[in-house]
Amino acid sequence: MASRAKATILDIAREAGVSKSTVSLVLQGSGLIRPETATKVRKAIEDVGYVYNRGAANLRKAHSNVIGMVINDLTNPFFAELAVGMERVFQAAGIVPFIANTAENPVRQEEVLKSLMEQGVAGLIVSPARGTTPGAFRRIESAGVPIVFTMRRLPESRIPVIAPDNHRGAFIATEHLIRKGHRRLAFFGGSSDLVVYHERLGGFLEACETLGIPASDRLIVEGETSRKGGMACLETALAAAQPPTAALCFNDAVAFGAMLALRKRGLEAGADFAVVGFDDVAEAEHYSPALTSVAVDTAGLGERAAHVMLKMIQSRTTRAEDHIGAVSLVVRESSGPDRNSQVGDAA
Amino acid sequence: MASRAKATILDIAREAGVSKSTVSLVLQGSGLIRPETATKVRKAIEDVGYVYNRGAANLRKAHSNVIGMVINDLTNPFFAELAVGMERVFQAAGIVPFIANTAENPVRQEEVLKSLMEQGVAGLIVSPARGTTPGAFRRIESAGVPIVFTMRRLPESRIPVIAPDNHRGAFIATEHLIRKGHRRLAFFGGSSDLVVYHERLGGFLEACETLGIPASDRLIVEGETSRKGGMACLETALAAAQPPTAALCFNDAVAFGAMLALRKRGLEAGADFAVVGFDDVAEAEHYSPALTSVAVDTAGLGERAAHVMLKMIQSRTTRAEDHIGAVSLVVRESSGPDRNSQVGDAA
DNA sequence: CTGAAAGCGCTTACAG
DNA sequence: CTGAAAGCGCTTACAG
Structure with missing residues (x-):
C-alpha cells in the first residue's frame, strides 16, 4: 500500500505521449486541446493515479481558490448553521471552504489566521472571537486578502459585515x-x-x-x-x-x-x-x-456572506457593502401574557 | 490597503543583508545561525511584512503539516464536541487542522476528500458519511496518506478506527x-x-x-x-x-x-x-x-484520534491499532421504573 | 556560520 | 492544436 512516488504531470505526459503543457491544458479544461488528445490524457491521469498538486499550481498562478472560515464557537449550533449556509454557496462554485475553530480565544484566533494566510487563502470569512483586538486583522488587510465578518463586528473596523438587524x-x-x-x-x-x-x-x-x-x-x-x-x-x-x-x-x-x-x-x-x-x-x-x-x-446570512466573498475575490477588492439582514419574531409558547395584567392576549 | 507585491525570503535577505539560505534557516529555527544574524533577519521579516508561503515550502519538502478533519454532520453537537477534542491536541502540536463538512452526503465527501488531497494534507481524520462506498478511500490509501476513522467504521476496511464500545x-x-x-x-x-x-x-x-x-x-x-x-x-x-x-x-x-x-x-x-x-x-x-x-x-475520543494520527504521520505508516473507548451509563431522571412492576427501584 | 545552485510540480507566454 | 523554456517561493545539500 505504501505509495509509489507521487505521479506528476510529467508522468502523465509520458504515459499519454504528449508534452506536459498539453497535460496542464487538459487539467484546466482548456478548449484548445483536440478531444481525442484530451481523452487520451484523461485516461493516463487515471492510470497513473494522479493527484493534482494545488500548492504547486498556486505557486505559479499566484492566486488560490482556498477560502477559510474562522468560527468563534463551533459547538454553538447557531454557528454550525451559518457554516452550512456558506458551504452551500461555495460548493456550487466548486470551492471547498476550510473551517477553523477559535473557541472564542483571541490567541488561538491569531494562530488560525496565521496558518490560513500561510496556506495562501484567497479570502477569509470570520466571526471574530470575543476580545479580538482592533489590530488583529491589520496584517491580513494590508496583504490585500479580502475579509468579511459575519454576525459580529469589530469596534472600529472597515471590514464589511454581514449580520442581522x-x-x-x-x-x-x-x-x-x-x-x-x-x-x-x-x-x-x-x-x-x-x-x-x-x-x-x-x-x-x-x-x-x-x-x-x-x-x-x-x-x-x-x-x-x-x-x-x-x-x-x-x-x-x-x-x-x-x-x-x-x-x-x-x-x-x-x-x-x-x-x-x-x-x-x-x-x-x-x-x-x-x-x-x-x-x-x-x-x-x-x-x-x-x-x-x-x-x-442564519443560513441565508451565511449564503450572503459567501456570495459577498466570492464577488470580492473576483473583483479583486477588499471593500464591500455591509449587509444587515431582516429579522422577524416567531411567536411560540414561551411568551404568554402577564398573569396580572388586564391586557392579556390583546394585540 | 492594496498589497504591495508579496514579500519573499529574497526581500528579507536584501533587507537584512544576508543570503536567502540564511533567511530560510532562521525561519526554520535552525541553531546554525549566529544570534545577531537571526535577530537582524527577524527584524527584516517584520519590516517587510512577510507571510510564509507554506505551499512553496511543501513543494520543496514534499511533506506538509496540514491535517484535515472530515465530519459528516457539523450541526450535530456531538461531532462538534469531537472536533473540539481533536483541536486541543493539534493545537498543542502547533498544527491547525482544517475541518470540512460533508453533510452526510457521499458525493460531497468525495469532493471534500479530493480538495484536501490536492491541498497536500499529511493525514485525514474522518467520520464517514452514511452510504460511503467501500472504495471511497482506496485512492487516498494507495497514495500513502494516513487516515483514521472516528465513531463510524466502514464494512470491510482496514483503516484504523477510534470509537466507543x-x-x-x-x-x-x-x-x-x-x-x-x-x-x-x-x-x-x-x-x-x-x-x-x-x-x-x-x-x-x-x-x-x-x-x-x-x-x-x-x-x-x-x-x-x-x-x-x-x-x-x-x-x-x-x-x-x-x-x-x-x-x-x-x-x-x-x-x-x-x-x-x-x-x-x-x-x-x-x-x-x-x-x-x-x-x-x-x-x-x-x-x-x-x-x-x-x-x-466524546472529547477524549477526539483527543485519542488526534494522537493516533500524529503518531502515524511521525512514523510514516498508514496502519494503527483500533481503539475502542470505555463507556459508562449516566443515570438521570428519564429512566424510571416500570409503573406496573414489582421490582421498582430495586437493584 | 553563510552563500550559490538546483529543483519541487505546476502554469504561462511564446514558438511553431 | 502542441512543445520547449522560464519562473513561482521555498529548502536542501554542497562549498567555502
Whole structure:
C-alpha cells in the first residue's frame, strides 16, 4: 500500500505521449486541446493515479481558490448553521471552504489566521472571537486578502459585515412582551465587550423608552451566553425586590437556560414568566414549551456572506457593502401574557 | 490597503543583508545561525511584512503539516464536541487542522476528500458519511496518506478506527432498564446501513437475551437519527398492540425526540415511559427531565484520534491499532421504573 | 556560520 | 492544436 512516488504531470505526459503543457491544458479544461488528445490524457491521469498538486499550481498562478472560515464557537449550533449556509454557496462554485475553530480565544484566533494566510487563502470569512483586538486583522488587510465578518463586528473596523438587524430584532421582541401586558422587563445574558450586545440591548431599551417602561422597571442582567448563564440570570432576576415578569434573552442558549431554571422552581415559561430568545435556532421550535425567538435567517446570512466573498475575490477588492439582514419574531409558547395584567392576549 | 507585491525570503535577505539560505534557516529555527544574524533577519521579516508561503515550502519538502478533519454532520453537537477534542491536541502540536463538512452526503465527501488531497494534507481524520462506498478511500490509501476513522467504521476496511464500545454501551443501558422492572423494551432510531447501528442494536439484543426478555417483547423501530426520527419512533411504538414501557434510543437526538413526543401526549419521560439515550451530549444533563444516557467520552475520543494520527504521520505508516473507548451509563431522571412492576427501584 | 545552485510540480507566454 | 523554456517561493545539500 505504501505509495509509489507521487505521479506528476510529467508522468502523465509520458504515459499519454504528449508534452506536459498539453497535460496542464487538459487539467484546466482548456478548449484548445483536440478531444481525442484530451481523452487520451484523461485516461493516463487515471492510470497513473494522479493527484493534482494545488500548492504547486498556486505557486505559479499566484492566486488560490482556498477560502477559510474562522468560527468563534463551533459547538454553538447557531454557528454550525451559518457554516452550512456558506458551504452551500461555495460548493456550487466548486470551492471547498476550510473551517477553523477559535473557541472564542483571541490567541488561538491569531494562530488560525496565521496558518490560513500561510496556506495562501484567497479570502477569509470570520466571526471574530470575543476580545479580538482592533489590530488583529491589520496584517491580513494590508496583504490585500479580502475579509468579511459575519454576525459580529469589530469596534472600529472597515471590514464589511454581514449580520442581522440586532437592534430591530430586540425592539420587536420587547414590543411583543409589552403588548402582552408585561411591565417589568429584564434583559438576560451577554456582556458589554461584544458589539452585538450593545445593539441588542439598545433595541430593548429603545422599545422600553418608546412604549413607556420606565428605567426603574427594567432589569439588565449580564451573564455568559450559554444555558448556564441563562440559569444564573433567572435566579438573579427572581431574587430582585421587584422581579420582572418577562425577559428578552441575548440568545437562544440563554433563553433555554432561563426556561430550565424556571422549571427547576416549578414554574413554566409562558404561563408564569415570559421568555423570548434571539437567533431562532432549530431547537427553539422543538423545545417544550416552544421558544418564542427572533429569527435571523442564519443560513441565508451565511449564503450572503459567501456570495459577498466570492464577488470580492473576483473583483479583486477588499471593500464591500455591509449587509444587515431582516429579522422577524416567531411567536411560540414561551411568551404568554402577564398573569396580572388586564391586557392579556390583546394585540 | 492594496498589497504591495508579496514579500519573499529574497526581500528579507536584501533587507537584512544576508543570503536567502540564511533567511530560510532562521525561519526554520535552525541553531546554525549566529544570534545577531537571526535577530537582524527577524527584524527584516517584520519590516517587510512577510507571510510564509507554506505551499512553496511543501513543494520543496514534499511533506506538509496540514491535517484535515472530515465530519459528516457539523450541526450535530456531538461531532462538534469531537472536533473540539481533536483541536486541543493539534493545537498543542502547533498544527491547525482544517475541518470540512460533508453533510452526510457521499458525493460531497468525495469532493471534500479530493480538495484536501490536492491541498497536500499529511493525514485525514474522518467520520464517514452514511452510504460511503467501500472504495471511497482506496485512492487516498494507495497514495500513502494516513487516515483514521472516528465513531463510524466502514464494512470491510482496514483503516484504523477510534470509537466507543457501542455494543457494551447498549448492553449496560438495556440491563439498566430491565433491572428497573421493564419487560417490554424498544430500540428506537437508526438504520441498518450504519455499522454503528448493528453494534448498538446487538448490545440491546444480547442484554435482552441474557436477562430473559423474549423476542416477542422486543420492538425494533428504525428511523432517522434526529429529534424528528425519535418522535416518529415513539408514535409507532405506542401504537403497537402491546406497547413497550421503555426504549433505548440510537442516540441522544432520538431520545430527545421521543421525550418531546411523550410530552405532546401528556406523558412524562421517567414516570410514564423510560427513555435512555446514547452519546451523553452536553444537553442531556440539562434537559428536563434530565436524560439517562451512555457516556462515550466524546472529547477524549477526539483527543485519542488526534494522537493516533500524529503518531502515524511521525512514523510514516498508514496502519494503527483500533481503539475502542470505555463507556459508562449516566443515570438521570428519564429512566424510571416500570409503573406496573414489582421490582421498582430495586437493584 | 553563510552563500550559490538546483529543483519541487505546476502554469504561462511564446514558438511553431 | 502542441512543445520547449522560464519562473513561482521555498529548502536542501554542497562549498567555502
